[in-house]
Amino acid sequence: xxxxxxxxxxxxxxxxxxxxxxxxxxxxxxxxxxxxxxxxxxxxxxxxxxxxxxxxxxxxxxxxxxxxxxxxxxxxxxxxxxxxxxxxxxxxxxxxxxxxxxxxxxxxxxxxxxxxxxxxxxxxxxxxxxxxxxxxxxxxxxxxxxxxxxxxxxxxxxxxxxxxxxxxxxxxxxxxxxxxxxxxxxxxxxxxxxxxxxxxxxxxxxxxxxxxxxxxxxxxxxxxxxxxxxxxxxxxxxxxxxxxxxxxxxxxxxxxxxxxxxxxxxxxxxxxxxxxxxxxxxxxxxxxxxxxxxxxxxxxxxxxxxxxxxxxxxxxxxxxxxxxxxxxxxxxxxxxxxxxxxxxxxxxxxxxxxxxxxxxxxxxxxxxxxxxxxxxxxxxxxxxxxxxxxxxxxxxxxxxxxxxxxxxxxxxxxxxxxxxxxxxxxxxxxxxxxxxxxxxxxxxxxxxxxxxxxxxxxxxxxxxxxxxxxxxxxxxxxxxxxxxxxxxxxxxxxxxxxxxxxxxxxxxxxxxxxxxxxxxxxxxxxxxxxxxxxxxxxxxxxxxxxxxxxxxxxxxxxxxxxxxxxxxxxxxxxxxxxxxxxxxxxxxxxxxxxxxxxxxxxxxxxxxxxxxxxxxxxxxxxxxxxxxxxxxxxxxxxxxxxxxxxxxxxxxxxxxxxxxxxxxxxxxxxxxxxxxxxxxxxxxxxxxxxxxxxxxxxxxxxxxxxxxxxxxxxxxxxxx
Numbered sequence: 001x002x003x004x005x006x007x008x009x010x011x012x013x014x015x016x017x018x019x020x021x022x023x024x025x026x027x028x029x030x031x032x033x034x035x036x037x038x039x040x041x042x043x044x045x046x047x048x049x050x051x052x053x054x055x056x057x058x059x060x061x062x063x064x065x066x067x068x069x070x071x072x073x074x075x076x077x078x079x080x081x082x083x084x085x086x087x088x089x090x091x092x093x094x095x096x097x098x099x100x101x102x103x104x105x106x107x108x109x110x111x112x113x114x115x116x117x118x119x120x121x122x123x124x125x126x127x128x129x130x131x132x133x134x135x136x137x138x139x140x141x142x143x144x145x146x147x148x149x150x151x152x153x154x155x156x157x158x159x160x161x162x163x164x165x166x167x168x169x170x171x172x173x174x175x176x177x178x179x180x181x182x183x184x185x186x187x188x189x190x191x192x193x194x195x196x197x198x199x200x201x202x203x204x205x206x207x208x209x210x211x212x213x214x215x216x217x218x219x220x221x222x223x224x225x226x227x228x229x230x231x232x233x234x235x236x237x238x239x240x241x242x243x244x245x246x247x248x249x250x251x252x253x254x255x256x257x258x259x260x261x262x263x264x265x266x267x268x269x270x271x272x273x274x275x276x277x278x279x280x281x282x283x284x285x286x287x288x289x290x291x292x293x294x295x296x297x298x299x300x301x302x303x304x305x306x307x308x309x310x311x312x313x314x315x316x317x318x319x320x321x322x323x324x325x326x327x328x329x330x331x332x333x334x335x336x337x338x339x340x341x342x343x344x345x346x347x348x349x350x351x352x353x354x355x356x357x358x359x360x361x362x363x364x365x366x367x368x369x370x371x372x373x374x375x376x377x378x379x380x381x382x383x384x385x386x387x388x389x390x391x392x393x394x395x396x397x398x399x400x401x402x403x404x405x406x407x408x409x410x411x412x413x414x415x416x417x418x419x420x421x422x423x424x425x426x427x428x429x430x431x432x433x434x435x436x437x438x439x440x441x442x443x444x445x446x447x448x449x450x451x452x453x454x455x456x457x458x459x460x461x462x463x464x465x466x467x468x469x470x471x472x473x474x475x476x477x478x479x480x481x482x483x484x485x486x487x488x489x490x491x492x493x494x495x496x497x498x499x500x501x502x503x504x505x506x507x508x509x510x511x512x513x514x515x516x517x518x519x520x521x522x523x524x525x526x527x528x529x530x531x532x533x534x535x536x537x538x539x540x541x542x543x544x545x546x547x548x549x550x551x552x553x554x555x556x557x558x559x560x561x562x563x564x565x566x567x568x569x570x571x572x573x574x575x576x577x578x579x580x581x582x583x584x585x586x587x588x589x590x591x592x593x594x595x596x597x598x599x600x601x602x603x604x605x606x607x608x609x610x611x612x613x614x615x616x617x618x619x620x621x622x623x624x625x626x627x628x629x630x631x632x633x634x635x636x637x638x639x640x641x642x643x644x645x646x647x648x649x650x651x652x653x654x655x656x657x658x659x660x661x662x663x664x665x666x667x668x669x670x671x672x673x674x675x676x677x678x679x680x681x682x683x684x685x686x687x688x689x690x691x692x693x694x695x696x697x698x699x700x701x702x703x704x705x706x707x708x709x710x711x712x713x714x715x716x717x718x719x720x
Contacts, residue, residue, distance in 0.1 A: 015078040018094040026056075029078045031067040033060060034091035035171055041090070048088050049081060066095050089172040111223045114161040118216035121157030122209075125150050129209045140202070147199040147206050154208035155192055161215050162188055164222055183367055183396070188215060190393045197386075247279050248272075250323075261330050268326040272317045274502050282324035284309045290319030290502075302479070304515060320502045371395045374690045387692075394689045399682055411674065414717040415667040422659050423650045431646035433671075434630040435664035437611045441559050442602070442624075444616035445570035445580055448634060448654070449552050452617070454480055454544040456488035466540060470532040473498055473506040473513040481530050482506070482513070484544055510535050545576065551655040552584045558658040564613070569593045569601060571620060598624040615657070617641055632657060667717060674710045681709070 020028045036045060042060045045067060049058040054075030060067045069081050078094075085092035128150045132143055159166070162185065169185040188211050195206040248256045250269040261279035264270065269285070272278060290302040293315050302318045305311070311324065371392045378388035416426040426432060443449050459467065471489030474482040476498035495508035505514010512519045512533045519531035519539040533539040556566050568589035570577045577591035593601070602624055605612050614621070614628035617637035625631035625644040633645035634654065642648050649656055688694045 015094060019078060025073050027071055027073070027076075029069045029081060030095035031069065031082065031085065031092050032095045033065050033067050033085065035168060036060065036065070036090055044088055045085060045090060048084055052076060052080060052084055055081075067092070087175060089175045089177055091171075108223075108226060111164065111219065111226055114163060115216070115219045115223055117157055118161035118212065118219050121153060121161065121212040122216045125154050125157075125209045125212045144199065144202060147195075147208075150206065150208040151196055151199060154212050155196075158188055158192055158211050158215050161212075161219060165215075165218065184214075184218060186368070187396050190396060194390065194393050264326050264329065266326055266328060270324055270326060271321065272324065273321045274317055274319065276317055278311055278313055278315045278317070278324065280313050280326050280330055281328040282311050282326050284311060285323045285325055289317055289322045292316040292318050318502075319504075367396065367399045370399070370686065370690070377690075378692070391690065391692050394692075394694055395686060398685045398689045398694065411667045411670045411714040411717060414714045415663050418717060419647075419656075419660055419663055420650075422656050423653060424656045424660050425648045425650050426660075427646055427648065431630055432664040432667050434611070434646070435613065435661060436668040438564055438613040438630060438661070439610045440565045440567060440605060441613040441615065442567045442569055442628070443586070444618065444621050445568055445572055445577060446546060447617040447636060448615055448621075449568065449580055449584055450546040450548050452546065452636065454484040455547055456484055457543045457545045458541075459488050462540065462542070466532070468492065469511065469534070470513055470530075470540075470542070473508055473511060473532075474530075476500065476508075477506055481542075481544055485513075485530060485542055505530075546580070548580055548583045549654060551653060555654050555657060556585045558655075559661070562658075562661060564661070569598050569624075595620040595623050599627050602627045615654070632660075663717065670714055670717060674713055677709055677713065 015029070018029060020030075033045065036042065045060050046058045049055055049067070049069055054071045055069060056072060057070040058067065067085070069076075082092050082094075128146050132146050165181045165185050165188070168181040173182060191207045191211040191214075195208045195211070198206050246258050247261050247264055248271045249259050249264065250256055250271065256271060264280050270280075270282065284305055284307055286307060290304055291311060293303050293312075304319075310327070313328075313330070374395050375388050375392035378391055379385070383391075412426075412432060415432050419426055446452050467485075467489050471486050471492060472495040474485040474489070475492070475494035477483070477500055495511075498506055498508040500506050501514075501518070505512055505518040507513075513530060516522070516531050516539075519533040521531045521539045521541070529544055530542040531539045532542065559566055566586050566588070568577070568581050568584070568586045570589070570591055571593055572591055574591040577589060581587075581589040590601075598621070602612055602614065606627075606629070611629040614624050614631040615633070616622075616625055616631075617634050618641060621633075621637075622641050622644045625633065625641055630647075631645045632647040632649060633641045634649045635642075637645070637648070647657075647660060685694070
């Protein structure tokens with residue numbers, strides 16, 4: 001992404017196309033931020049921008065890298081906002097989605113190149129150092145030659161592969177600030193510098209391998225972090241793509257034209273064929289039809305609609321082709337609302353400060369300050385510069401952030417590996433930390449607590465021969481209820497001349513199977529299900545219901561045993577919702593809940609200080625999944641829901657959530673133990689290094705030992 005160059009002579013009109021008018025005289029300016037990686041970055045950027053006179057709000061979404069700034073009237077100039085963010089040490093330019101996606105792709109390629117170079121360097125340097133350490137009969141000249149060869153390779157490799165850390169460290173240092181990349185960069189540079197000095201002095205020990213290997217390991221973590229952030233953006237992008245549709249709009253003369261959905265305005269009339277998705281909110285005109293409202297309600301069964309019915313964007317016409325009156329623009333539709341909910345949820349999660357980040361905040365100033373004190377102390381004591389610098393470097397090496405940096409990732413790797421074998425895919429880096437803190441578990445109904453597939457409920461009350469004759473027609477349709485009826489009847493033939501009438505039903509040989517109106521059931525048959533009529537005989541009603549998952553009750557019981565309250569939110573009607581809640585053992589539930597209401601419900605819990613686990617599978621759950629403290633989706637969930645969730649249950653078995661909670665709680669205990677081990681190691685080793693009682697080689701060895709100890713402790717999670 002090319003940086004936007006602004007000089008003092010620039011005027012506000014240069015950025016006017018990036019300023020959006022909101023309600024009243026409010027103005028909004030969206031900025032693409034590079035270099036922000038943690039909750040501390042969010043607080044620093046938002047606080048700095050809000051300090052600008054006139055700015056009323058500033059919100060940074062770490063996943064998308066977008067900073068949204070609001071003010072009223074003409075009180076704020078966008079150039080000033082960009083300068084403030086850059087002065088804080090971050091790259092900033094007006095937000096443009098295509099350019100940002102290109103920049104993200106380039107960032108990923110750069111990280112991969114750096115990782116590949118570091119990997120090559122690690123293998124090469126380790127080969128050389130192994131030859132030195134284990135080659136007892138090496139001559140001093142050959143040993144020194146190996147060291148110089150290691151220097152020729154490791155110096156360019158480290159400086160090239162370490163670009164992400166060096167650039168980040170410089171961007172904050174030049175503004176008199178620090179971050180975790182500062183001590184990392186310092187340790188890399190000093191390890192190389194000391195190794196070059198030792199080689200020039202014909203010493204026996206160098207640390208080229210430590211510099212290159214540390215670079216490689218840190219790049220692995222940085223690339224995984226990039227991939228997680230890149231995946232987090234996918235859910236909102238997937239939803240927004242649903243708005244990039246074409247629509248057929250009626251002209252005043254009655255003919256149709258194809259236009260982009262964003263061109264539709266309230267009052268336009270559009271035509272949708274069977275199977276097409278509604279791009280905007282609208283009202284059904286002329287005649288009734290059927291629609292799949294799963295985006296709105298989460299229920300997969302088509303719903304019969306009369307003329308005048310209101311439909312939300314994202315609904316799919318499954319019955320007869322329909323004409324609709326547009327009632328809202330694309331940006332005011334339910335799909336746009338869900339995309340905004342996803343972004344708001346990602347922003348909320350980005351504010352979560354994990355244990356490693358809290359420890360890092362204290363680590364950076366403490367270690368760098370301590371090394372400076374050691375250097376000054378030895379100089380004041382009369383030691384030579386080389387001796388003082390060596391002791392200061394020893395302190396930096398012995399307190400290198402490896403153990404601290406591994407304390408959390410080592411546990412996360414062990415925990416996620418164990419859960420993967422149990423069918424749980426953990427997507428988010430700190431999802432397990434958040435899962436360990438959960439107070440309330442909230443479940444969707446259809447497709448989550450239930451199988452999401454209708455089954456015939458009153459089959460025992462219907463004569464077997466009637467069921468078989470109805471199945472002759474049902475086997476000729478892909479309608480969910482027809483398929484359920486055919487499954488109940490078992491395998492068999494299909495009527496040869498079945499005709500399907502969209503929105504009505506099926507007909508063959510004087511028999512009809514379909515809606516109440518189609519089969520002449522009258523007002524008494526307006527409930528859900530299918531009706532079957534043969535000639536003039538009274539119609540027969542087939543009722544269907546969704547089956548609860550076999551593991552649902554045990555799951556709810558297990559969560560309650562772990563002091564986690566359970567609730568169910570569903571867009572379904574009160575009758576079927578209450579029945580499933582009773583079967584599952586859930587006493588607290590709500591029905592006919594819209595996606596927006598689900599999000600508001602989760603926000604209310606957060607305002608009360610409660611941490612929620614949201615489990616859902618539908619498009620209508622995506623916003624709630626993103627807003628929850630932590631979220632999970634079954635493997636059968638929609639792509640958007642799986643993208644929005646922190647955990648995906650690969651095998652569709654919800655019972656694995658119990659294992660996930662137990663592993664998350666144990667992982668948190670092990671992380672705290674690792675921090676304790678790292679702290680104990682530093683308290684013991686730092687005084688020895690500061691007093692000059694430890695050489696840099698011993699410091700490197702003990703540093704590696706502390707990392708090994710942390711890793712071994714984390715591996716306890718692998719055991720059942």
